[in-house]
Amino acid sequence: MGIGYRELASALRTAIQAGTFPTGSTLPKQEEIADEHGVNVNTVRKAVGVLEAEGLVTPVRRKGTVVRARPPMKRLGIERYAKSKWKFGLVAFAADREASGRAWKRGDQTNEVSRVEADAKVAEALGVEEGSPVFKRARLIKDAGVPTHTLTSYYRPEHVEGTPLVDPKPGTATPGGGFAVLTMQGLEPEDITETVSARMPTPDELKILELPAGEPVMELHRTTYTADGVPAEFARGVHAASRFSWSYSFKLPD
Incomplete structure (x- = not known):
């Protein structure tokens, strides 16, 4: 049984904070994330939505989901x-x-x-x-x-x-x-x-x-x-x- 979207959001959040996905980089395509974590694309979509709501990532047209710069x-x-x-x-x-x-x-x-x-x-x-x-x-x-x-x-x-x-x-x-x-x-x-x-x-x-x-x-x-x-x-x-x-x-x- 695959993980839920909250658990996936937590894993992606940890990767962003660890620098696996650095500022300005683009997250892998949702299909790739789904394959890696053994979930469906809808779960990935919900997880990415959580990160967007937290301000960690933002969708950029023709580019994908980009990790936001957060240098206060x-x-x-x-x-x-x-x-x-x-x-x-x-x-x-x-x-x-x-x-x-x-x-x-x-x-x-x-x-x-x-x-x-x-x-x-x-x-x-x-x-x-x-x-x-x-x-x-x-x-x-x-x-x-x-x-x-x-x-x-x-x-x-x-x-x-x-x-x-x-x-x-x-x-x-x-x-x-x-x-x-x-x-x-x-x-x-x-x-x-x-x-x-x-x-x-x-x-x-x-x-x-x-x-x-x-x-x-x-x-x-x-x-x-x-x-x-x-x-x-x-x-x-x-x-x-x-x-x-x-x-x-x-x-x-x-």
Whole structure:
């Protein structure tokens, strides 16, 4: 009696993790896997489906089932926002790249600016009435041409009107990014609150982030305050879960 699809999925998973099927390689044809393990093709199909749902492999047209690259980029926690970085021309996503030993350029980030009505979450974070006009700055960030995450920031109009933050040109707002612009506006960031949660992606996010079936996303909410407690920015980020490891270093409070 042949093994079941779960046992076959486990065997294939072990082979992938051991490097028998290295990153970028193609699994043998399903008929070959079936012959090797003494099962029918339907069992192989189900087993491969399990691996797809786990994000280990992905089907590629005219090529087959390819083993996905899973080199997570380190996403710095507190350190990515260090003033010594953005005050001297290093935006947060670039700080992550440098910590991960990866090259980057300003064009790795797109930029789309619009004036919208604040939804309930944006209004609460920025301390304005729901439906009030706010500036929305949406970005898609890529690593070597592969999307890693989106980040959408919201600002009060009186804080950023006429600044590089509302300039729709591609790339970062300035070499130091949005925090450098806020500082020039007398709104130097001093405190940040971040909330992170996991969920499955929407159909639009699947397409934008080029996600395989079954991969979740990490959603980030970030509110940035001045030393006086003024909320200067609220941001939503949607990150491909397999493309980051989240790293936080901090001193324990008394």
